[in-house]
Amino acid sequence: MIDFSPLYALVGLLPLDCLQPRFMRQALLALLLLAPMAAVLGVQIINFRMAFFSDAISHSAFAGVALGLILSVNPRLSMPLFGVLAGLAVMAVRRNSHLSADTAIGIVFSAVAAFGLAVVSRASGVARGMQQFLYGDILTISETEIAFLGLLFLAILLFQATGYNRLTLIALNPVMARVHGVRVALWQYLFAGLLALVVMFSVWAVGVLLVTAMLIVPAATARNLARTAGGMFWWALLAGVSSGFVGLTLSAQDWLATASGATVILTSCCWFAASCVWAALRGHRRV
Incomplete structure (x- = not known):
């Protein structure tokens, strides 16, 4: 097992009393890993016009958790595995039919949601174990x-370093990407699989109800603030990471004492509101 003690000690240097408990340091470390991945992939979700994708994958968490509980498999393992299968299924339906991305996502969304509800309704007692995944709780994350x-x-970092330009070209024009030698199918399936894993981890942090916001809101904020595609990438990172840090620390304050996942998303939405004001002012100055 990896020794995270040096990282916990580094977090402990921050002059914030709420970050002194061990579980808060673990939660912060998890968010500082998760938020950048969600923000970067959120930019590409917007470029691919697949905002509904995260909803479909997050709702497959119900089926993954239910199957894990029924088959006596750790839901933390069964949930991401089922999510990846759902993500690959979305991409397969989209590529092998003439349906739009939203239609393909809607079909898989309906299938996995119905399957999850059917499994839960058949197994008595399983529904009680689903609440944590419905609302999320980053404070319970383990080492x-x-x-x-x-x-x-690390996988996302490698994927982005080697495929960011390819994915951008695919989003603009898949036919042109294929002409330039890009293996479109491979990169699309890799993107769907990695995105599904990030969505599943986001479910642990903020729950099924808010997982889409964790990916989309920082990217939407970046679109309002950035002037270039590269700028959108960095603005999304800033909005995502700062929302994770500020949201977690605010939720731990005695005067607030709110759910950490919900507070992270509310902080991100404040970022978006400020970006809308800035975009409006910038547009007014141009006129």
């Missing part, structure tokens, strides 16, 4: 899960 997040972070 094993943080280690998985670290591996996923």
Whole structure:
């Protein structure tokens, strides 16, 4: 097992009393790994016009958790595996039919949601174990899960370093990308699989109800603030990471004491509101 003690000690240097408990340091470390991945992939979700994708994958969490509980498999394992299968299914339906992305996502969304509800309704007692995944709780994340997040972070970093330009070209024009030698199918399936994993980890942090916001809101904020595609990338990172840090620390204050996931998303929405004001002012100055 990886020793995270040096990182916890580094977090402990921050002059914030709320970050002194061990579980708060673990939660902050998890958010600092998760938020950048969600923000960057959120930019590409907007470029691919797949905002509904995260909803479809997050709702597959119900089926993954239910199957895990029924089959006596750790739901933390069954949930991401089922989510990846759902993500690949979305991409397969989209590529092998003439349906639009939203239609393909809607079909898979309906299938996995109905399957999850059917499994839950048939197994008595399973529904009680679903509440944590419905609302999320980043404060209960374990060091094993943080280690998985670290591996996923490295995978996303490698994926973006080698495929960012290819994915941008695919989003603009898949035919042109194919002409330029880009293996469109491979990159689309890799994108769908990695995105599904990030969505599943986001479910642990903020719950099924808010997972789409964790990906979309920082990217939408970046679109209001950035002047270039590269600028949108960096603005999304800033909005996502700062929302995770500020939201977690605010939720731990005695005068607020709100759910950490919900506070992170509200902080991100404040970012978006400020970006809308800035965009409006910038447009007014241009006129």
